[in-house]
Every structure is written in structure tokens, then in C-alpha cells.
Amino acid sequence: MQGFLGVDVGSVSTNLAMLDADGGVISYVYLRTQGQPIMAVQQGLMELEAKLDGSVDVIGVGTTGSARYLTSVVVGGDIVKNEITAHAVAAGHVVPGVRVVLEIGGQDSKIIFLRDGIVVDFAMNTVCAAGTGSFLDHQSARLGIPIEDFGRYALGAEKGALIAGRCSVFAESDMVHKQQVGYKLEEIIYGLCQALVRNYLNNLAKGRDLAGPIAFQGGVAANAGMKKAFEEAINQEVQVPEHFSVMGAIGAALLAKEEKLLEPGPSAFKGFGAAKIDYRTSSFACGGCENNCEIIKIVVDDETLARWGGRCGKWEVDIIRRQHLEPIGADCSKCG
Amino acid sequence: MTDGFKVGYPQALLYYKYFPLWETFFNRLGVEVVLSGPTNKALLNLGTVEAENELCLPVKVFYGHLLALADKVDAIFIPRMVSVEKSAYTCPKFMGLPDMARATETRLPPIMDPTINWKLGWRQYVKTIIELGSQFTDNKAKILGAYHAGVQSLHQYQDKIRAGATPIDIIESKEAPRAGVADLRIGLAGHPYNIYDKYISMNLIKRLREMGTDVVTAEMIPHSELEKESQTLPKHLFWTFEREVVGTVFHWSRRNSVDGIIYVLAFPCGPDSLIQSLLEHEMRRERSTVPMMSLVIDEHSAEGGFLTRIEAFVDMLSRKKKLAGRVAN
Known part of the structure; x- marks a missing residue:
């Protein structure tokens, strides 16, 4: 069977999805990135290989997520796309006629508006990561309740405690206060969900028209309390797709499929053996001008596979695609 | 006093709007204009350390440019931009910019801060320009001539932008x-x-x-x-x-x-x-x-x-x- 691989490496989770030629999910893997994207991708490849057991011939690979360029070098990607496009494409594929995508990930959150399967508008959280998955993670550790149980607790509350969601620091002190005055844990957890939803709608939706169908995806969609809080706040049904946690990877695989339709040819995929390659990364400060850019290098057996990080582009190289990106100018002082 | 006199011009804030005017003006009066150069990490860090934490990013950047000029020039040009048209003001930061510059911990050369305020009418504006130029020459006609040439440079610059070039394209020729x-x-x-x-x-x-x-x-x-x-x-x-x-x-x-x-x-x-x-x-x-x-x-x-x-x-x-x-x- 032929398949398309999508890999989404974010700040918190690393997801891989294998799709068949019709875009159906054959198999997927969801892992924690734990600050080591290369290892996470390799671990994911091994797990996926074990699940597929040689039944799939990979003919296209797409990568997305904040480590999309790095991941593309590691696995051999045919297309690199940002996570907004990937999530939108996946939602459009899975949820018929979807018009709004609510996505909350580890360190960012986005809202995407679609018409006829095409993104017409989107918004992403700005400098502040308040109200994203890592905040929930942090609270679960503090309360000593596994994040997987958050939803169950939240649904056990009749009403939520009122918690300030503007800022994670304030939200936390508010929660501590509510605990001390005797609110039940369930009410506090549901109150937290409501606060995150309020924050999300204020910062991202900003009064835009939320006409359904609405899809809610990303790791945080696992929390049934969040779904309920969304539905209460916008007074509409919110659908959580079956593979909500790996929608980015599904989108990347669909984009790889689209790419291969447009430009047929062999895939750059390195094979599942890429899990065993000893990738080494190192960094150094350029020193060519006052910007002192930090340059990242990915090396295998003394061969530099990729290098990036500079502002002027003089170090940028992507050997896999045999590309040397055009520098702004040889004169480093022109950086900036 | 114009012989070898150097005026520093921070390449920040309203620089991108008006620099051809002032560069030509000073050059015509025999004054050399020294730019602080494009922003880079070192300049930004300098500015962030020096500036009040609550200032906006562009003003912090401006501080960096200011400090970069400190020991290179005889004076720094920071016009007090109060108003550039009859019916409106600029942001308060521009009005107080020369004062904020003087308040830095680092010792700076003298600051030339003509007040640009169109609300006071064109007569006052001409007076301001003449005052500014008088530091370099007593010849009022020469000052006004230099200003006129400056305005022409500005118009040429604006024409190029209207034709599709960005200020960066023009600065980097x-x-x-x-x-x-x-x-x-x-x-x-x-x-x-x-x-x-x-x-x-x-x-x-x-x-x-x-x-x-x-x-x-x-x-x-x-x-x-x-x-x-x-x-x-x-x-x-x-x-x-x-x-x-x-x-x-x-x-x-x-x-x-x-x-x-x-x-x-x-x-x-x-x-x-x-x-x-x-x-x-x-x-x-x-x-x-x-x-x-x-x-x-x-x-x-x-x-x-x-x-x-x-x-x-x-x-x-x-x-x-x-x-x-x-x-x-």
C-alpha cells in the first residue's frame, strides 16, 4: 500500500500520521517532544514502523510545527508547511464544511476561519502563551492530578469557580485562593477551563462571527471540560475530530499528497532507518558583525546536512535539497 | 565654526521619513552628517539597557543609536517634533525626545533640538529653521537656500517611494x-x-x-x-x-x-x-x-x-x- 507521512513537531508534542492514498488514517503516533525534537522524531519513526510492519510504501512526506525545518532534514521531507495551513487542511478534510477551527497546542493557540475549505482569516496568540496547553500541564502537576483526568474532573462540576484567565500567573494565584476558601477541586478545574476559553475568545476570536461547523483540535481538545466550556460560551456545538491530537501531522501528510500530485517524483524520505542515524547538532556564534547570530548546524558523520540561524543568510545551507539560499550580501554589516 | 563640524543623526524613528531633508540641509551649510548605521543586535542591547523599561521598542532602539553616536560627533540632531501639520500632533514620545536623550546616564555631545511645530504657523517655522542654521552661518539666504534644497531632496525621495521603492531600497541604493x-x-x-x-x-x-x-x-x-x-x-x-x-x-x-x-x-x-x-x-x-x-x-x-x-x-x-x-x- 502507498502512504503519505506527516510529521508535526511542536514545543510539547511530536506527532506522526500515516495516510493512505485517499487520505484515510492508517496509523499514528503521539509523543512528548521533551525538548529533544530529533530524538522524538526518531522515536516516533520507530514506533510507527513497528505499527505498520512493512505494509506501507512511503511516497510523500510533509513536515510542520515549530521544528518543521529541522524535522524535514531528519526525515527527508518533500514539503515543509506552517502549522496553521496544516491544521486548516486537516480540518477541512475531516470535518465536512468546517468554518471555524479552534486549535490549542502546547505553547500557542490559533483560530482559523475557512470558507469552502480555504482559509480566509486566522489569528494566533501574540507574545504571551497564557491559556495554552503548557499552562494546563503546569497546573496538573501542581494539583497532583494527571492531565488526562482533567476532563473527567471538570465534567464533575456543576458550575465553575470564577478564575481570572488573563494571565497565567494571576490565574494560578486565583486558583490557590479558591482552594483555600474551600471550593471543590472539580469546580476549580472547570473554572480554569472556562477562564482559558474566555481568554481565547477575547484574544483570538475578538468578536468575529463563529458560525458552525466548528472543530476543536490540538492536544488540549482531549480535555472534555474545555469542549464543554467552549460550547457553553459560544452556545453552539463544537466537534472534536477523532484524531484531534495529530491533526497537524494529518494536515502535513495531506499537503505532501497535494505536492506529489502537482510535482510527481520520488520522495525525499530517508526511510524508517532515519531513526538510527546519528544526527548531531551544534551551534556557534558567527561573529561576522555586531549581530553575533547563533548558527545551528546538523551534522552526520562529519557531513553538514543543514545550517541556519543567521540573519543575513550567509551560513544558510540545505544540502538535502542542494540549495544554497541567496545571502543578502557578502558584507555582514548589512545584516539586520 | 562649520569647518569639520559633525552632526550625528540617529538612524531611527523619524529618520525614515525625513532624513533626505536634514542631510541636504546640513550638507549645504558645510556640516558633515554622521549616521549611526542600521540597527543591529548590539545597538538594540545598548538601547534596552539605557532606556526606561516602559518605553516602546522603537524608542529603545533610538537610545541605542544615540549611544552609538556619543563619542563620534560634535552634536546630535534630535528635532522636537511637536506637530507636522496644523490639525494634529505627533506621539508624545517625539515631543519629549530631546529631553529623554538628555536624561541618559551616558554623557552625550550637545543636542540640537529645534522645535518643529506647525501649529504655530509657517512664520514661526521659518524662524526655527533660521535659528538652527545660524549656528553655522550668519547668511540667512544661505540657510533658507539650504532648507529649500533639503525639501527638494525630500520630494525626490518621496517620488522614488511612490514609484515602488522602499526607503531601504533607496538607502542601500x-x-x-x-x-x-x-x-x-x-x-x-x-x-x-x-x-x-x-x-x-x-x-x-x-x-x-x-x-x-x-x-x-x-x-x-x-x-x-x-x-x-x-x-x-x-x-x-x-x-x-x-x-x-x-x-x-x-x-x-x-x-x-x-x-x-x-x-x-x-x-x-x-x-x-x-x-x-x-x-x-x-x-x-x-x-x-x-x-x-x-x-x-x-x-x-x-x-x-x-x-x-x-x-x-x-x-x-x-x-x-x-x-x-x-x-x-
Whole structure:
């Protein structure tokens, strides 16, 4: 069977999805990135290989997520796309006629508006990561309740405690206060969900028209309390797709499929053996001008596979695609 | 006193708007103008350390440029820009800029701070220019001649921008890319010192062009046009530069003349934050179909998140256009 691989490496989770030629999910893997994207991708490849057991011939690979360029070098990607496009494409594929995508990930959150399967508008959280998955993670550790149980607790509350969601620091002190005055844990957890939803709608939706169908995806969609809080706040049904946690990877695989339709040819995929390659990364400060850019290098057996990080582009190289990106100018002082 | 006299001109804030005027003016009076150079990491760090924490990013950048000039020149030119037109003011930071510069811990050369205030009328303005020039010559005709030449330089510069070059293209004396060759046209709104500073905008214009888009900015639209568009607001906006941003965005959105608008704003700029919600609100009210994305920059901005947003925005516009093409065929 032929398949398309999508890999989404974010700040918190690393997801891989294998799709068949019709875009159906054959198999997927969801892992924690734990600050080591290369290892996470390799671990994911091994797990996926074990699940597929040689039944799939990979003919296209797409990568997305904040480590999309790095991941593309590691696995051999045919297309690199940002996570907004990937999530939108996946939602459009899975949820018929979807018009709004609510996505909350580890360190960012986005809202995407679609018409006829095409993104017409989107918004992403700005400098502040308040109200994203890592905040929930942090609270679960503090309360000593596994994040997987958050939803169950939240649904056990009749009403939520009122918690300030503007800022994670304030939200936390508010929660501590509510605990001390005797609110039940369930009410506090549901109150937290409501606060995150309020924050999300204020910062991202900003009064835009939320006409359904609405899809809610990303790791945080696992929390049934969040779904309920969304539905209460916008007074509409919110659908959580079956593979909500790996929608980015599904989108990347669909984009790889689209790419291969447009430009047929062999895939750059390195094979599942890429899990065993000893990738080494190192960094150094350029020193060519006052910007002192930090340059990242990915090396295998003394061969530099990729290098990036500079502002002027003089170090940028992507050997896999045999590309040397055009520098702004040889004169480093022109950086900036 | 003009022999070998050097005036420092910080390459920040209103530099991008007015520098040809002042450069020519000083040169005609036999004064050498020394620029602080493009913003870089070292300058930004210098400025961030020196400046009050609550100042906006562009002013912090300005401090960096100021300090870079400190021991290189005989005086630093920081005009007190109170008002550049009869009916409006500039942001309060511009009015207090020379004072803020004097308050730095670092010792600076004398600061030349003529007060530019069009609210006081043209007679007062001429007096100010003559006062400024009198430091170098007693010949009033020469001063006015130098100013006139400055205005001509400014007009030439503005003409080049209207023809499609950005201030960066002109400063680096590069050819402007041919307009109209790209599939997509993006309107880049925001203060010139945010969008044209290659360092703090993370090279946004170049990146957008590399993604195959044409970039247009406020300075490419006739000023009277911006004025007319911003007049449609229920209340007159009393900050000149913010009114220009509003006029620009309306100009594009009401004519559908760009595929998308990117509004770059600096953290924590007060006027920008007001304008941002005003624009979002008005565009929704007018049912504009031109998408607008706001990009907030500050000194901690990570390039990754910035790139993701730009890529996603350009992707959205090009996929939309492709689909529209498919439907039309």
C-alpha cells in the first residue's frame, strides 16, 4: 500500500500520521517532544514502523510545527508547511464544511476561519502563551492530578469557580485562593477551563462571527471540560475530530499528497532507518558583525546536512535539497 | 565654526521619513552628517539597557543609536517634533525626545533640538529653521537656500517611494523590484520605523518579496488620499502618524487593491494598540473582504513564531487565489 507521512513537531508534542492514498488514517503516533525534537522524531519513526510492519510504501512526506525545518532534514521531507495551513487542511478534510477551527497546542493557540475549505482569516496568540496547553500541564502537576483526568474532573462540576484567565500567573494565584476558601477541586478545574476559553475568545476570536461547523483540535481538545466550556460560551456545538491530537501531522501528510500530485517524483524520505542515524547538532556564534547570530548546524558523520540561524543568510545551507539560499550580501554589516 | 563640524543623526524613528531633508540641509551649510548605521543586535542591547523599561521598542532602539553616536560627533540632531501639520500632533514620545536623550546616564555631545511645530504657523517655522542654521552661518539666504534644497531632496525621495521603492531600497541604493510581477500584493501598514528597520522587522519586506509577493506601503499612496480615507472616521484622530496608518489600511481595504494587509505594531506602543482595535472593528463593520494580520514586535520576539505567521498568511492568500482561479476557469 502507498502512504503519505506527516510529521508535526511542536514545543510539547511530536506527532506522526500515516495516510493512505485517499487520505484515510492508517496509523499514528503521539509523543512528548521533551525538548529533544530529533530524538522524538526518531522515536516516533520507530514506533510507527513497528505499527505498520512493512505494509506501507512511503511516497510523500510533509513536515510542520515549530521544528518543521529541522524535522524535514531528519526525515527527508518533500514539503515543509506552517502549522496553521496544516491544521486548516486537516480540518477541512475531516470535518465536512468546517468554518471555524479552534486549535490549542502546547505553547500557542490559533483560530482559523475557512470558507469552502480555504482559509480566509486566522489569528494566533501574540507574545504571551497564557491559556495554552503548557499552562494546563503546569497546573496538573501542581494539583497532583494527571492531565488526562482533567476532563473527567471538570465534567464533575456543576458550575465553575470564577478564575481570572488573563494571565497565567494571576490565574494560578486565583486558583490557590479558591482552594483555600474551600471550593471543590472539580469546580476549580472547570473554572480554569472556562477562564482559558474566555481568554481565547477575547484574544483570538475578538468578536468575529463563529458560525458552525466548528472543530476543536490540538492536544488540549482531549480535555472534555474545555469542549464543554467552549460550547457553553459560544452556545453552539463544537466537534472534536477523532484524531484531534495529530491533526497537524494529518494536515502535513495531506499537503505532501497535494505536492506529489502537482510535482510527481520520488520522495525525499530517508526511510524508517532515519531513526538510527546519528544526527548531531551544534551551534556557534558567527561573529561576522555586531549581530553575533547563533548558527545551528546538523551534522552526520562529519557531513553538514543543514545550517541556519543567521540573519543575513550567509551560513544558510540545505544540502538535502542542494540549495544554497541567496545571502543578502557578502558584507555582514548589512545584516539586520 | 562649520569647518569639520559633525552632526550625528540617529538612524531611527523619524529618520525614515525625513532624513533626505536634514542631510541636504546640513550638507549645504558645510556640516558633515554622521549616521549611526542600521540597527543591529548590539545597538538594540545598548538601547534596552539605557532606556526606561516602559518605553516602546522603537524608542529603545533610538537610545541605542544615540549611544552609538556619543563619542563620534560634535552634536546630535534630535528635532522636537511637536506637530507636522496644523490639525494634529505627533506621539508624545517625539515631543519629549530631546529631553529623554538628555536624561541618559551616558554623557552625550550637545543636542540640537529645534522645535518643529506647525501649529504655530509657517512664520514661526521659518524662524526655527533660521535659528538652527545660524549656528553655522550668519547668511540667512544661505540657510533658507539650504532648507529649500533639503525639501527638494525630500520630494525626490518621496517620488522614488511612490514609484515602488522602499526607503531601504533607496538607502542601500538598490533598484526597486519591478512591481506587478508577483502574484500577490501585500499592503504593509505600520510606522516607518518599524517596517523599514530591517533588524526589528526581522527583514519582513525582504522575506515577503522572497515569498513571491509585491510589498506596498503607506508612502506609496498620495498623502491627500490617506487624509481623505481617515476623514471618514466619526472622530478626527489627533496623532498624525497613526492617522496615516488608518488612512492607508482604509485605502487598501475599501478598494480591494491588495490581497492582504499586514499591520506591524511595536510593543508596548499606546497609540498602535488603540489603532489596532479601531481598524479591526471598522473593517468588520464595513464587511471588508481583505484579510488583515497584526504582527506585534518587541525585543524578545522570536523569529520562529514571526516566520510561522508570515508563512501562514502568504499561504492563505495564495491558496485563496489559486482556488478563485480554478473557479473562474
